[in-house]
Amino acid sequence: MIAIKWCLLVILGLSSxxxxxxxxxxxxxxxxxxxxxxxxTKTQRHIICYERMIILGGTLGNIWLxxxxxxxxxSLLLPLFGLGAGIxxxxxxxxxxxxxxxxxIFVNRFQLKEGFPILVVxxxxxxxxxxxxxxxWK
Numbered sequence: 001m002i003a004i005k006w007c008l009l010v011i012l013g014l015s016s017x018x019x020x021x022x023x024x025x026x027x028x029x030x031x032x033x034x035x036x037x038x039x040x041t042k043t044q045r046h047i048i049c050y051e052r053m054i055i056l057g058g059t060l061g062n063i064w065l066x067x068x069x070x071x072x073x074x075s076l077l078l079p080l081f082g083l084g085a086g087i088x089x090x091x092x093x094x095x096x097x098x099x100x101x102x103x104x105i106f107v108n109r110f111q112l113k114e115g116f117p118i119l120v121v122x123x124x125x126x127x128x129x130x131x132x133x134x135x136x137w138k
Contacts, residue, residue: 021058028054031095086131090124 028034034051038044063069071077107116 017062024058025055028092031092033091033095036095037091086128090127093127 034047034054035044038047038050043050064071106112107119112119
């Protein structure tokens with residue numbers, strides 16, 4: 001009887017995980033982050049590698065967090081992880097904003113003809129400072 005409960009829990013957990021992962025990857029695909037980043041960096045021929053690395057990173061990250069595997073030199077890797085996570089969140093937010101046509105509407109409403117790069121840097125700086133503030137003064 002206990003073995004049946006454990007089997008059902010494993011099946012339910014795996015099914016839920018697959019459903020959530022499929023939803024996240026569908027969302028990323030809908031936003032078109034990978035092809036857009038490949039086009040901007042002129043590395044379209046490596047798009048399959050990008051997709052594989054996203055899946056591998058998500059899978060290994062989940063395993064690492066789920067089983068709380070200690071890694072040697074974690075204090076040295078933490079800034080790299082933070083940089084990568086920040087770049088990913090920034091790309092996701094900008095892709096979502098672009099999908100919603102938020103930035104073009106904002107630029108047209110405020111009649112920004114110059115200084116658009118300054119707006120992007122200001123958004124990036126605000127995101128960075130907010131993250132640092134939350135991390136150190138939480």
